[in-house]
Amino acid sequence: MTDDQKKMLTEEILDECWHELARNPHGNPRYIGICSKCKQDLTEVFGDGNRTFTTWQDLGDLKRKIVEMGEWDEFIDFTLEEHGSLGPVFSNEAKFYKADYIDWLMDEIRFPELVAEWWWQERRKG
DSSP states (O other), X not given: OOHHHHHHIIXXXXXXXXXXXXXXXTOOTTOOOEETTTOOBOTTSSTTSOOOSOSHHHHHHHHHHHHHXXXXXXXXXXXXXXXXXXXXXXXXXXXXXXXXHHHHHTXXXXXXXXXXXXXXXXXXXX
């Protein structure tokens, strides 16, 4: 995923700050500084303090937020339209998704990428 996609997911879906670092003017490489937007001290934070969208925590947070927004069914419909070539994956009668599709969908790398694709195509441009 690109940093732009990660920033979009962080700010627009999770409603969190995408940290922009204010560097230490003294040049100490071990000192990261504070976020120039939210003013959070990032000195003790690993990396730049932003989500990587490569962890199960990020996957879970994205899924929970999409459900809270009431957009889960729309997201699933999008993934089926765009990537539903796995064969019969869905029972229309009871809205049950086959386990192999859910396993494919809920991959910690693939899921955030699909969410970014859905958000860009259906929410930003649609």
